[in-house]
Amino acid sequence: MFCYQCEQTDRAHGAPGCASAKGNCGKDATTADLQDLLIHAVKGIAQYNALARGLGSADREADRFILYAMFTTLTNVNFNAGRFVAMLREAAQHRDCVKAAYETMALAQGVAAQAPAGPARWQPGADLPQLLAQAADVGVDAGLDVVGADIVGLRALVLYGLKGVCAYAHHARVLGYESDEVYAGVASALDFLAREPVAAGELLEQALALGSLNLKVMELLDAANTGRFGNQQPTAVRMTPVAGKAILVSGHDLGDLEALLQATEGAGVQIYTHGEMLPAHAYPKLKAYAHLAGNYGGAWQDQQSDFANFPGPILMTSNCLIEPLPHYRQRIFTTGPVGWAGVRHLEHHAFAPLVQAALALPGFRETAPEETVTIGFARHTVLGVADKVIDAVKAGQIRHFFLIGGCDGAAPGRNYYTEFAQAAPDDTVVMTLGCNKYRFNRHAFGDIGGIPRLLDLGQCNDSYSAIQIALALAEAFECGVNDLPLSLVISWFEQKAAAVLLTLLALGIRNIRLGPTLPAFLTPGVVQILVDQFGIQPIGEAHADLAAALARKAA
CATH class of the missing domain: 3.40.50.2030 (Rossmann fold)
Structure with missing residues (x-):
């Protein structure tokens, strides 16, 4: 196996990546290899899906399967090798259905049917050993010795961002919210990867396109959650x-x-x-x-x-x-x-x-003394009191906003987020989303003129709220998001976080602090591109980073 898609990645042996019989997440080599092969199979479905869409047709069941299949390959989702063997057979069936429909439509329209190469021609091995033999040629680092580490890293950035996009889209789909624009974008991205791109500029452009697509997906998921369950309330x-x-x-x-x-x-x-x-x-x-x-x-x-x-x-x-x-x-x-x-x-x-x-089972035998935390500050709540927030900023009561959010994890370095949040001055507001909040959500932050200093915006699935709040504040102050007294301090862990990061970059948001470690698939060359073009910064020492953020905005 070889896997380096998450922050748990083994970094102890020079070239980063989990490459033993078992990854740090607990995924065994068989499951890891079958996941790689499933991604390959899904690319084949997408190749024909993209062609079919060009003729005005789409297979909704194949679209849904792609989202589900991609979701199962995210970090810490599915570790059951038997389920992946079954999905590989199902993937081939979906591909064949889409292919047949495309060829029929091409014949009806008098168009010469294309026969894409690569994943579109894959046929599943007869048994597990044959499937694993196929997987050996389609891992995330395939072609490393030919195209080099930077291209493989950029290709991985696209793939992992796309996994996050698919996961968010699946969350929306199971609540009854779907979009052909999203399905077409996913198919297009997979078709792009199936062509094994080797140009750094083209890969970066695709990554930013995925960021824009993910904004649409997060908007769809926000509509799904609020449409089904109502707007969040404090x-x-x-x-x-x-x-x-x-x-x-x-x-x-x-x-x-x-x-x-x-x-x-x-x-x-x-x-x-x-x-x-x-x-x-x-x-x-x-x-x-x-x-x-x-x-x-x-x-x-x-x-x-x-x-x-x-x-x-x-x-x-x-x-x-x-x-x-x-x-x-x-x-x-x-x-x-x-x-x-x-x-x-x-x-x-x-x-x-x-x-x-x-x-x-016994359940809880007694009731414990009550302790609470306050949540529910998604965009509808915050924007509902936007006038008070804006007045507080203009009056100098609120000096700065920090978005301290993202994924949590067990790796050393994550106490940084606790230290940063708790050290934020009393005239600043801390917004958070994702499970990173558990680092500090029981701390007594108090309020500023009745506005809570800690605003819990929700899940990582609620990242759309944070973006809309930032855009609304920028509009109110007639400036760009990068000109706001706002700093983003993000903890990443897996592929949903990669998708959100691409969205922020696609929106032109700069100077994001990212940690506790940078993704292993980002080579020094790729990191330099992100630093030069977007001002991405690895986290440092909490108090120093806090002081630098306040000084930069004050200047």
């Missing part, structure tokens, strides 16, 4: 348990949470959120369920201790799964794109086994 969320039977829901998928709340209404079971599901409590239609009891635990990297101590079953709905430990493996369930061999997978919201497990 909400105090209980962070301590109450007595009773309990189920813990982790991941990101609000639709799965809603379905579980419906399935357990009146069943005598309390539902708790974990990790990036915390923002669910701010949506009116979700918090209306009386048995949505509160939030339990911390960010995703704490799950092995959180899940071990939770006295009920756990449902994992999307990315951020860590290898289940033996003492809770029998009470964890997966759904959607998530999977781990030997862990029970629930399709189509068939939650009966989960509820049965909750009723059989």
